[in-house]
Amino acid sequence: MASPTERTSRGSPAFEVLFLLILAIAGFLLGQSGIPVEDGGEAITIARLGGTMHPPGMPLLALLLRVSWLADEAGPVILMSLCAAFSLWLLFRRAGAAGLAMALAVLSMPAFRERVLAWDAYGPLFLLFSIALSSRAASVPLTGYLTGLALSVHPWGILLPAASGIRRPGITAAAAFLLAGASIYLALPILSAAGCAVDWGSPGDLEGFLRQVSASGYREVYGASMGRFSPEALSRHIGSIGGMLWPAFGLPVAIGAVSLFRSRSRELAALLILVALDLLFVVFINPMASGTSQTAWLTLLAFCGLAAASLRRLPTVVLLLISAAVASASLADRSDPLPDQEAEVRGLLCAAPLESGFFLSDNDLLYGCWTEKYARDARPDVVLLSTGNFSPWFERLARRYNPDLDTSGGLDEAGGPGTPRDVVVARLVEMTIRNNPGHRFFSDQ
Structure with missing residues (x-):
């Protein structure tokens, strides 16, 4: 009989399926409900209407979300719960019942839920990295292809070879398969040229495509904080x-x-x-997001790998007790890692008269209202305009679903380049109100 120190057993096929099914159900029950904050509203709008995500476009995520809408509004929840379930199954399945217990404990952790179960890029990305981590003997072409797929979900995907094991031989083949995986980016200009409803960056021409996939707009805004050591970002990341x-x-x-x-x-x-790459990426490349649910997911993956390694050494009873302790600590935390802003959004929209218009500066609230209007068709009469994003496609989206809306006063008329942002916002708001006397406008400020 194998000792606990040599535990690398595989369960029967029936147990493997049961393992995965339990994780998927648990992920669904612990997943996002209502109207999410941050990019969740954008995600469900993409799922409902189709289109391109915010820079760099994340085409694979957009396509997965679109397919998930076959299950209606439950689609994004199912998608992220499956990503979480397959990830944890790959990492913990070799340890039998003890592995299932630890996987469920990890699934219950707020740090895991807010990253992997949120309607964002990190669920699919966590799955692709888990595949790489659990198959470190994978061929170079497979590593290249997985890296390309990961890049089509999020720029963090460039770090995937570190999870699968970096090998110099076959670099040409790896690059070729990386391009094959990343070729999904060609969906961006196709969708844009076809007139998709959500058209971040309008990448229908070469200039727009390059600007979108390189996220040059973000670099212009956040470039000053990149490449410099930030003690504050490091402190938030360590926290x-x-x-x-x-x-x-x-x-x-x-x-x-x-x-x-x-x-x-x-x-x-x-x-x-x-862990080290995660720290360097956060501190030097994306310090603005340090300490949020958008970072430290790679460290979480490494910690899951270490927790899986602990299952090889300890008796099953001890492992079950440790798993129970992890789960108990998570369940004792009353804060919700997946906030629901449905009450706020519905309170705002339900109180508004017919043909109302809203100028929204808060992106959480804007995307939440998108969920009600575009994903649920709850208030088709309402006009939603952003005072924080001046992209022309925002106005095109509003006109598409409110054809009587007049947004003919553009940025040039409002002041153009060099005019203070608050002045431009005030002038755009004034022109929109003047040109649309049939709408009553409100603001979140």
Whole structure:
């Protein structure tokens, strides 16, 4: 009989299916409900109407969301729960019942839910990196293809070879398959030229396409904070990591680290490289998002790898107790890692008279109202305009669903380049109100 120190067992096919099914159901129950904040409203609008995501376009995510709408509004929840379930199944399935218990405990963690179950890029991205991490002996072409797919979800995908193991031989083949995986980006100009409803960046021509996929607009806004060491960003990032480990998850992570240090030091080094790359990427490339649910997911993946390693060494009873401690600590946290702003959005829209218009500066509220108007068809009469985004396609979207809307007063008339932003906003609002006497306008400011 194999000792606990040699536990690498595989369950029967029936248990494997049950393992995956339980995780998928748990992910669905713990997933997002109502109207999400941040990019969730954009995601469900894409799922309902189709189109392109915000820069750099994230075409694979957009296509997955569109397919998920076959299940109506439950589609994004199902999509993210499946991504979470397959990820944890790949990482923990070799440990049998103890692996299932630990996977469920991880699934219940607020740090996991707010990253992997949110309607955003990080669920599919976490799955692709989990595939790479669980198949470190994968061929170079497969690594290249997975990297291309990951890049078509989010720019973080460029780091995927670090999860699968970087090998110099076959670099040409890897590059070719990377391009094949990333070729999904060609969907962006096709969708834009076809007149898709949500058309971030309008990448229908070469100039627009290059601007979209390179996220040059973001670099213009946030470029000053990139490439420089930020102690504040580092502190926020470390705080996020500490929140993952405390009060209970740090135990299986530490046990796994010790286990790998004694027997599989190269595997430990690979996981630590992921943690280091995550830190460098956050601190130097994306410091604005440090400490939020949009970062530290790669560190979370590495910690899951370490927790999986702990399952090879300890008796099943001990592992079940540790899993129970992790889950109990998560369930004791009363804060909701997946906020629901449905009450706020409905309160705003339900109180508005017919043919109302809203100037919204808060993107959370804007995308939440998108959910009601575009995804649910709840208030088709309402006009939604942004005072924080001046992209022409925002106005095209509003005119498409409110054909009587007159937005003929453009940026040039409002002041053009060099005019202070608040002045431009005030003039655009004034012109829109003047040109649309049939609408009564409100603002969130």
